[in-house]
Amino acid sequence: MALxxxxxxxxxxGQFKALFGIDLHVDPGECVxxxxxxxxxxTTLMRSITGVIRNVPDQIHHNGQPIGALSPDQILRRxxxxxxxxxxxxxxxxxxxxLLIGGQVRRGSGRWSLEExxxxxxxxxxRRRSPGTALSGGQQQMVAIGRALMSNPELLLCDEISxxxxxxxxxxxxxxxxxxxxxxxxxIIVEQDITRALAVADRVYCxxxxxxxxxxxxxxxxxxxxxxxxxxEPA
Amino acid sequence: MIWIDVLVQGILLGGxxxxxxxxxxxxxxxxxxxxxxxxxxxxxxxxxxxxxxGTLGLNPFLAALxxxxxxxxxGWTLQRFVLNRVLGKDILPPxxxxxxxxxxxxxxxxEIFSADSQRLSVxxxxxxxxxxxxxxVGTLPxxxxxxxxxxxxxxxxxFYTTALGRAFRAVSDDPTTASLMGLNPKSIFAIATGxxxxxxxxxxxxxxxxxxxxxxxxxxxxxxxxxAVIIGGLGSLWGTLAGGAIIGVAQTFGAQINPEWQxxxxxxxxxxxxxxRPRGLFPRAVD
Numbered sequence: 244m245a246l247x248x249x250x251x252x253x254x255x256x257g258q259f260k261a262l263f264g265i266d267l268h269v270d271p272g273e274c275v276x277x278x279x280x281x282x283x284x285x286t287t288l289m290r291s292i293t294g295v296i297r298n299v300p301d302q303i304h305h306n307g308q309p310i311g312a313l314s315p316d317q318i319l320r321r322x323x324x325x326x327x328x329x330x331x332x333x334x335x336x337x338x339x340x341x342l343l344i345g346g347q348v349r350r351g352s353g354r355w356s357l358e359e360x361x362x363x364x365x366x367x368x369x370r371r372r373s374p375g376t377a378l379s380g381g382q383q384q385m386v387a388i389g390r391a392l393m394s395n396p397e398l399l400l401c402d403e404i405s406x407x408x409x410x411x412x413x414x415x416x417x418x419x420x421x422x423x424x425x426x427x428x429x430x431i432i433v434e435q436d437i438t439r440a441l442a443v444a445d446r447v448y449c450x451x452x453x454x455x456x457x458x459x460x461x462x463x464x465x466x467x468x469x470x471x472x473x474x475x476e477p478a
Numbered sequence: 479m480i481w482i483d484v485l486v487q488g489i490l491l492g493g494x495x496x497x498x499x500x501x502x503x504x505x506x507x508x509x510x511x512x513x514x515x516x517x518x519x520x521x522x523x524x525x526x527x528x529x530x531x532g533t534l535g536l537n538p539f540l541a542a543l544x545x546x547x548x549x550x551x552x553g554w555t556l557q558r559f560v561l562n563r564v565l566g567k568d569i570l571p572p573x574x575x576x577x578x579x580x581x582x583x584x585x586x587x588x589e590i591f592s593a594d595s596q597r598l599s600v601x602x603x604x605x606x607x608x609x610x611x612x613x614x615v616g617t618l619p620x621x622x623x624x625x626x627x628x629x630x631x632x633x634x635x636x637f638y639t640t641a642l643g644r645a646f647r648a649v650s651d652d653p654t655t656a657s658l659m660g661l662n663p664k665s666i667f668a669i670a671t672g673x674x675x676x677x678x679x680x681x682x683x684x685x686x687x688x689x690x691x692x693x694x695x696x697x698x699x700x701x702x703x704x705x706a707v708i709i710g711g712l713g714s715l716w717g718t719l720a721g722g723a724i725i726g727v728a729q730t731f732g733a734q735i736n737p738e739w740q741x742x743x744x745x746x747x748x749x750x751x752x753x754x755r756p757r758g759l760f761p762r763a764v765d
Contacts, residue, residue, distance in 0.1 A: 343641070344648050347660055
């Protein structure tokens, strides 16, 4: 059974329709990349899965159960955590408090604890008493990832984690991915950097204007196919 | 010498205003909600304490202890089923709803308790005093001020050292992201309003022991609370205590010069602070 499935997922903001029937599935432990240009609907898809945008119950299933109408906190309790676009650390909280907030709802006796997060991102231990938003962009991204891991999710959603960061910083952040996957967690990566997405993912979906234009195994997909799916025209 | 006495009495009076204001400050700090019924809720709590003292024959302190959980439940219910529905980007609906609640509470209390002035009687404590050498202070005002300091100290501890306080700050910063972390902002708002009503009960206890109260005095209490919160800086709890003290001192000094100037002097102090520091004395760094 798929860990997460969407069937004809439709999402809209008032009158504006952003997703037109997305079919997607993620298997346990799998890493799936979602690529697409700005406005393709990637973030809307993440917001739908995590319940920030409420949907029709049957359009999203988790372990076979409909979750489309659940609230974000109910979805987190089911083991789906998100690293939101723009990191969204809490400015009033220190680094450590940001991490603790993420662990306020914990599932079972999973791997992740404060100590484990600090060993994954050692720099955070030195900065643990600083306000979260006083850190550099890369360090803030580490806090955002750590905060999401603290609930011991079985599915981690990473929305644009490399956006606005220097290449060397992005490399450090992606270096944490194997340790995250080693816990058995599945990961969805929303990424503008196609090369990086294809390098780490098992499968890739490309969105354009709220529709899936490509589904492929990351190792097998051709540049031309990606180009056509991304821009809607052949390379 | 007399002026030292006036200063001390003013600071102690400020403790009462800080108690009026602490609940308002808490709720505003967490959910940016200005509760226009706050003063009427203080009067309502005072009547609740009076009712308990009358029915069970308890002294007001014990009656307040019984009233506190009831007021917590009332606050929780009010937030959960009424105020949460109108919270959003637009600040007008919650203002209108709490204004309506204020009017309804005043008229409801008038109907049930009549317009007669009431008082919570504590016997000798009302006139007891302590000689501090330079000045003599009333035991009750001193107790009021100590309670205000205690309330603000405990609220600060809750805010900065507990998981609940962390949750308060997180939902205050960003409710959507907080919900992605598994917090339910609406439940947390309900707990915050419940907590504010516990402080309201304490404020009501001291209000009722210090002076007469009737169903119509809520809005003036709201005004003092509001001024204390704004002088202190929105969302700053220690600032609220300082704000209360400034209003209290201004009022006692005004009254010393001319008894008719007491209330006016408090308002003038408020205006002066606003002119010099429009964001209050201790504004929160992050808004």
